Amino acid sequence: MNKNIKLSVDTLGSETSLSxxxxxxxxxxxxxxxxxxxxFGHENSIKSELDKYSSLYKNSEIIDCEQEVLMSDKPAEVxxxxxxxxxxxxxxxxxxxxxxxxxxxxxxGALMALSLLYVKTIDEIKRPAIASIWPNLKSESIxxxxxxxxxxxxxxxxxxxxxxxxxxxxxxKIENPSVGLLNVGVEENxxxxxxxxxSETLKKLxxxxxxxxxxxxxxxxxxxxxxxxxxxxxxxGNVALKTAEGTAKMIQTYLNNGFKSSVVxxxxxxFSSLALKSVNERLDPRIHNCGILIGLNxxxxxxHGSSEHMGISYAADIIYSLVQNNVNExxxxxxxxxxxx
Amino acid sequence: MNKNIKLSVDTLGSETSLSxxxxxxxxxxxxxxxxxxxxFGHENSIKSELDKYSSLYKNSEIIDCEQEVLMSDKPAEVxxxxxxxxxxxxxxxxxxxxxxxxxxxxxxGALMALSLLYVKTIDEIKRPAIASIWPNLKSESIxxxxxxxxxxxxxxxxxxxxxxxxxxxxxxKIENPSVGLLNVGVEENxxxxxxxxxSETLKKLxxxxxxxxxxxxxxxxxxxxxxxxxxxxxxxGNVALKTAEGTAKMIQTYLNNGFKSSVVxxxxxxFSSLALKSVNERLDPRIHNCGILIGLNxxxxxxHGSSEHMGISYAADIIYSLVQNNVNExxxxxxxxxxxx
Numbered sequence: 001m002n003k004n005i006k007l008s009v010d011t012l013g014s015e016t017s018l019s020x021x022x023x024x025x026x027x028x029x030x031x032x033x034x035x036x037x038x039x040f041g042h043e044n045s046i047k048s049e050l051d052k053y054s055s056l057y058k059n060s061e062i063i064d065c066e067q068e069v070l071m072s073d074k075p076a077e078v079x080x081x082x083x084x085x086x087x088x089x090x091x092x093x094x095x096x097x098x099x100x101x102x103x104x105x106x107x108x109g110a111l112m113a114l115s116l117l118y119v120k121t122i123d124e125i126k127r128p129a130i131a132s133i134w135p136n137l138k139s140e141s142i143x144x145x146x147x148x149x150x151x152x153x154x155x156x157x158x159x160x161x162x163x164x165x166x167x168x169x170x171x172x173k174i175e176n177p178s179v180g181l182l183n184v185g186v187e188e189n190x191x192x193x194x195x196x197x198x199s200e201t202l203k204k205l206x207x208x209x210x211x212x213x214x215x216x217x218x219x220x221x222x223x224x225x226x227x228x229x230x231x232x233x234x235x236x237g238n239v240a241l242k243t244a245e246g247t248a249k250m251i252q253t254y255l256n257n258g259f260k261s262s263v264v265x266x267x268x269x270x271f272s273s274l275a276l277k278s279v280n281e282r283l284d285p286r287i288h289n290c291g292i293l294i295g296l297n298x299x300x301x302x303x304h305g306s307s308e309h310m311g312i313s314y315a316a317d318i319i320y321s322l323v324q325n326n327v328n329e330x331x332x333x334x335x336x337x338x339x340x341x
Numbered sequence: 342m343n344k345n346i347k348l349s350v351d352t353l354g355s356e357t358s359l360s361x362x363x364x365x366x367x368x369x370x371x372x373x374x375x376x377x378x379x380x381f382g383h384e385n386s387i388k389s390e391l392d393k394y395s396s397l398y399k400n401s402e403i404i405d406c407e408q409e410v411l412m413s414d415k416p417a418e419v420x421x422x423x424x425x426x427x428x429x430x431x432x433x434x435x436x437x438x439x440x441x442x443x444x445x446x447x448x449x450g451a452l453m454a455l456s457l458l459y460v461k462t463i464d465e466i467k468r469p470a471i472a473s474i475w476p477n478l479k480s481e482s483i484x485x486x487x488x489x490x491x492x493x494x495x496x497x498x499x500x501x502x503x504x505x506x507x508x509x510x511x512x513x514k515i516e517n518p519s520v521g522l523l524n525v526g527v528e529e530n531x532x533x534x535x536x537x538x539x540s541e542t543l544k545k546l547x548x549x550x551x552x553x554x555x556x557x558x559x560x561x562x563x564x565x566x567x568x569x570x571x572x573x574x575x576x577x578g579n580v581a582l583k584t585a586e587g588t589a590k591m592i593q594t595y596l597n598n599g600f601k602s603s604v605v606x607x608x609x610x611x612f613s614s615l616a617l618k619s620v621n622e623r624l625d626p627r628i629h630n631c632g633i634l635i636g637l638n639x640x641x642x643x644x645h646g647s648s649e650h651m652g653i654s655y656a657a658d659i660i661y662s663l664v665q666n667n668v669n670e671x672x673x674x675x676x677x678x679x680x681x682x
Contacts, residue, residue, distance in 0.1 A: 184488050219585075221587070222584055223587035224591075235533060236576060238560070239580070242559050243561065243581040244588040246563055247564055247584075248588055250476075251592050
């Protein structure tokens with residue numbers, strides 16, 4: 001039997017509507033048993049949305065908050081001045097053990113700063129990473145870091161390999177997820193000193209069967225699905241993610257314009273909708289646009305600032321699975337094994 | 342009247358067939374007057390291909406070379422041992438002033454190493470960069486560095502801004518191309534110390550109207566076409582380029598699979614071919630897959646190892662335009678202006 005999982009949800013501070021958040025949570029609660037929610041935000045509004053879903057209503061508690069973290073707020077100011085905000089209170093509920101994890105669509109910088117300050121990192125993990133699930137030609141892979149750290153050293157990359165392996169083993173249900181280290185080529189002498197040093201350490205951990213290190217991978221290997229996990233620094237990862245999103249959008253725009261350009265291709269649009277549907281299902285940013293803050297004492301999930309219900313339910317499913325399968329215990333086991341070598 | 346432009350072409354060392362190379366050069370020579378070629382490779386084979394194109398034949402000279410740089414050759418070994426190769430001889434022809442520039446489909450590392458050693462960089466440019474032309478929703482932009490330098494400092498980024506501005510002003514025929522610095526966000530405090538230092542210097546140069554610095558751009562701004570030039574370090578740029586290529590390929594595969602999946606969508610494929618054609622024309626890697634080695638005393642162009650004729654002719658057009666418009670004089674003017682501030 002599954003254990004009870006409690007999720008704190010920050011419902012303010014983004015363009016995501018409350019109705020999409022509640023609908024998404026309801027969808028996830030129907031798929032995952034023993035899942036309950038602490039909803040931080042405007043009590044009356046939340047109550048009237050919750051009224052639509054009887055079972056969710058029973059499994060939810062509302063914590064009324066007036067104060068809201070805005071997208072334009074600076075993290076340092078949020079820490080000082082917005083201590084009564086829905087985000088800060090939701091974080092506190094994780095810190096004091098009321099709930100297991102937190103979901104927010106709000107200000108990423110503030111969420112990151114509050115999480116670091118209060119939830120804190122797991123011992124031996126220097127900084128948390130932002131991980132995401134990318135679709136590829138085979139299935140999906142975990143990519144990290146996508147921007148939590150813009151500084152870079154071999155230690156961060158090693159931490160990311162541990163965090164990514166833990167996520168992939170739970171989310172993809174595989175024993176020894178393969179880990180690739182993102183580089184500009186696959187030969188040993190490629191890249192800079194930092195990736196080369198990280199590669200050396202990862203090779204040793206691979207020899208000891210602690211991490212299933214594949215070796216270097218290149219940017220195009222992400223979509224090919226060469227490895228279950230792709231490890232990189234937060235600067236490169238963030239640029240790669242946004243470049244891929246931009247490319248997908250550009251192709252979609254070209255396609256739409258092409259379809260508009262003649263009657264024949266308008267017919268094409270009609271007939272090819274099935275093919276386009278398959279592309280959209282695989283790449284749909286409304287679903288895939290969430291980042292997992294991992295390496296903290298409790299995982300935190302950040303949804304896109306203008307999410308739809310399927311994005312919320314997808315994120316709530318992920319966090320349920322991570323907590324249900326003790327992701328942090330898995331991370332700690334990886335750490336203790338790497339410390340021994 | 343246009344001046345005579347002489348291009349050395351290394352015809353060996355890649356999977357690109359000689360017939361595609363010669364056809365591509367012929368296409369470019371028909372579009373660009375006073376364009377002549379030194380063809381390095383197997384004399385008899387080149388001669389029999391050239392026989393097909395009478396005007397190209399008249400404007401070409403063949404330099405017989407037996408030795409070939411292989412894709413698997415290490416740059417250091419090429420420098421020592423392959424001094425009689427078509428690549429090395431073609432480079433020498435640029436160094437001794439016989440020709441203005443070099444085109445090769447061969448080993449990138451070897452081409453880079455030989456160019457650095459013999460063609461050398463322009464004074465004040467520390468290392469050459471690899472630049473490429475990316476399609477975007479508005480038109481095209483120049484992105485650099487795509488992997489010439491995997492080390493990074495503010496100076497390299499500044500050099501790349503100068504090199505990119507020079508390329509964009511000639512290739513896009515614009516007076517003051519806008520320059521974006523790739524970062525993980527657009528706010529001042531984003532990114533690492535290196536991009537922040539580069540941004541400070543670029544702002545000063547922008548205040549003096551030397552470089553048209555837009556500010557930070559993010560990965561998705563590349564496809565949007567936010568700026569004419571996007572400046573980044575060789576590690577990030579290489580990963581971004583390959584990630585974008587991988588994403589485009591993945592979407593194309595999804596589309597093809599979708600079209601295959603039912604009779605209705607097969608019909609869709611038929612009717613939507615116009616729309617797909619427009620995507621392919623804009624993104625066609627057979628055309629866009631060339632890198633400009635810029636910052637050297639003569640520009641060098643590297644085509645993909647398995648190019649088709651349109652890729653070769655596109656690259657030959659680019660190099661013609663750069664030499665015809667004195668790209669290196671433009672770079673030197675930028676440098677002398679920046680030195681004064």
